[in-house]
Amino acid sequence: xxxxxxxxxxxxxxxxxxxxxxxxxxxxxxxxxxxxxxxxxxxxxxxxxxxxxxxxxxxxxxxxxxxxxxxxxxxxxxxxxxxxxxxxxxxxxxxxxxxxxxxxxxxxxxxxxxxxxxxxxxxxxxxxxxxxxxxxxxxxxxxxxxxxxxxxxxxxxxxxxxxxxxxxxxxxxxxxxxxxxxxxxxxxxxxxxxxxxxxxxxxxxxxxxxxxxxxxxxxxxxxxxxxxxxxxxxxxxx
Amino acid sequence: xxxxxxxxxxxxxxxxxxxxxxxxxxxxxxxxxxxxxxxxxxxxxxxxxxxxxxxxxxxxxxxxxxxxxxxxxxxxxxxxxxxxxxxxxxxxxxxxxxxxxxxx
Numbered sequence: 001x002x003x004x005x006x007x008x009x010x011x012x013x014x015x016x017x018x019x020x021x022x023x024x025x026x027x028x029x030x031x032x033x034x035x036x037x038x039x040x041x042x043x044x045x046x047x048x049x050x051x052x053x054x055x056x057x058x059x060x061x062x063x064x065x066x067x068x069x070x071x072x073x074x075x076x077x078x079x080x081x082x083x084x085x086x087x088x089x090x091x092x093x094x095x096x097x098x099x100x101x102x103x104x105x106x107x108x109x110x111x112x113x114x115x116x117x118x119x120x121x122x123x124x125x126x127x128x129x130x131x132x133x134x135x136x137x138x139x140x141x142x143x144x145x146x147x148x149x150x151x152x153x154x155x156x157x158x159x160x161x162x163x164x165x166x167x168x169x170x171x172x173x174x175x176x177x178x179x180x181x182x183x184x185x186x187x188x189x190x191x192x193x194x195x196x197x198x199x200x201x202x203x204x205x206x207x208x209x210x211x212x213x214x215x216x217x218x219x220x221x222x223x224x225x226x227x228x229x230x231x232x233x234x235x236x237x238x
Numbered sequence: 239x240x241x242x243x244x245x246x247x248x249x250x251x252x253x254x255x256x257x258x259x260x261x262x263x264x265x266x267x268x269x270x271x272x273x274x275x276x277x278x279x280x281x282x283x284x285x286x287x288x289x290x291x292x293x294x295x296x297x298x299x300x301x302x303x304x305x306x307x308x309x310x311x312x313x314x315x316x317x318x319x320x321x322x323x324x325x326x327x328x329x330x331x332x333x334x335x336x337x338x339x340x341x342x
Contacts, residue, residue: 026324044239051247056278061246063285067292071242078246081281082253083274089257090266097261108255170306170334171327173289176282177310178317178326183279196280200287215284216277223276224269 009130013118013137020114021145024055028146030171031058032153038065042154049150053143054112056081056179058150063172069212076213088116095123095131103132110139188230192223286310301341309334 028049035045040062048058057078064074088111096104118138123131184190196219203211257264293306313330317323 026327030327040239044243047240048243048246052243052250054246054250056282057246057250060281060285061242063289067288071245074242075245075249077281079249079253080277082250083277085250085253086256086266087271087274089254090264093257093261096258101259104258104261105255108258109251111254111258170293170309171331173286173293174310174313174330174334175323175327176286178313178323178330180279180282180286181314181317181326182321182323183282189276189279192276193279193283197283197287200284201291204288204291212284212288215287216281219280219284220273220276223280224273227272227276228269 005129006133009126009133010137010140013122013134013139014141015137016118016122017114017138017141020117021142024114024142025145025149027055027059027175028149029153029156030175031055031062032150032155033157034059034062034066034172035150036154036157038062040065040154042151042158045154046147046151049147053110053146054078054082054085055146056113059172059175063176064212073210073212077216080216085111088113091120092116092123095126096135098128099132107132107135107139110135110143112139112142114142115139186230188223188226191226192219195219195222305334305337305341309337 031049032045035048040048048061052058052061060077060081061074064077069077089108092107092111096107099107115135115138119131119135122134126134180193184193196215199218200211200215203214205211206214257266290307290310294303309330312333313326316329317326320326
């Protein structure tokens, strides 16, 4: 009974997450390497991976640290970037409503992009008993590999500082730009990104890195405005 | 630094847990959902532009700048064509390192 409802779904969740883990391995490694460059200690690097457990937010935090941004700007940007998790949380919530507070807290902690990608396919067709273990298996596998790769990235880059002399500082913009290109799904996204990029170029001199926040807010507003306009145009034509 | 990391952890947990812990007592408006969908590409772009401007202002030769910016172009073209992050990052970093070691 225990095997059927706990271990098997947990294993299935971990197994379904494996392809996404393989894709995340280089990111964990690069995060560890960038954390060294930003001046974080091994303990701080591992602590961030353990308790924050959010790839994009961690990347952005170490990126902003290397730009000497203030803690308030870092916290504000992390919050902004993580707000997409509200969408995941809203979607997953009905499937977990039968669980107690402890279980829901654990599963909420691990609701990363990768875990959401896996469980969003499984939850609608799963039974109430096994779905929590399935999600837990997915979270545990992702969390475990994230700790291993970020620690290895940190150790490798601090042991071999020549990696930075060769210019690993370019790794972060390359990674972020590649992620952005994947997210360019329509004209509204393209316009949002272009507006934010141009404004960021001209506002980098503002104090406390306020240009980062201003450019982000303007970019999001442009995207939102064009999205609504496109929707109303579609509404008129149909 | 530890305080910042704990703060980040709390903020991240808050965004992931809000609806799960509220148990159907909260719902996200459609407008907020639309605005949120633009956050990741916009914030990533802002950081790329800021970092590259800082690299452009600090790095010396024109050749070094060309290699830095062209490696970004290589990554963008690969990810656009093949939709593979891993391939884009690997190839553009190899391109960058080869130029850095052999040419500069």
